[in-house]
Amino acid sequence: MSREEMRARGWDELDVIIVSGDAYVDHPSFAMAILGRSLEAAGFRVGIIAQPSWSSADDFARLGRPRLFFGVSAGNMDSMINHYTANRKPRSDDAYSPGGRAGSRPDRATAVYAQRCREAFPGVPVVAGGVEASLRRIAHYDYWSDTVKPSVLVSSKADLVVFG
DSSP states (O other): OOHHHHHHTTOSSOSEEEEESSOOOOSTTSHHHHHHHHHHHTTOOEEEEESOOOSSSHHHHTTOOOSSEEEEEOOSSOHHHHHBOTTSOBOSOOTTSGGGOSOSSOTTHHHHHHHHHHHHSTTSOEEEOHHHHHHTSSOEEETTTTEEEOOHHHHHOOSEEOOO
8 A cells, every 4th residue: 555545545544554574465365465355344444564674664654653553464474484494594485575585574573563663653552463473472482592582562562462
């Protein structure tokens, strides 16, 4: 979604902005598309920011301040599994990025995206969800760092973690 698309729909603000580590594909195999369409069908104005640049908060601010909350997800796959093999070697492709291009999302994307949402609009609630947030909703062993990490609720500073 862009500001031009918002204007074409007669929207000056969005109720919910969904941030996803996947490219946007309006298809039932992409969870953020289903979530966005379901919220829209319920009467909410929804924008989706797909694969934002995480080096600054600029991409997270481009649709303006959401009226209700940011919904944040690493995408259809855990970002660490998306980036590394079981032998901790970097993967050369990303099935959920255009052209299979690797490197379109950060490690531990849920936490990074939530932090950038906070930078862009302090005080707006952040709801973390998806596979990555669901698997890390409580303290957990992290294979990649060989340590026990706290809940993604703590590391991301999200307001709520939803399962699924």
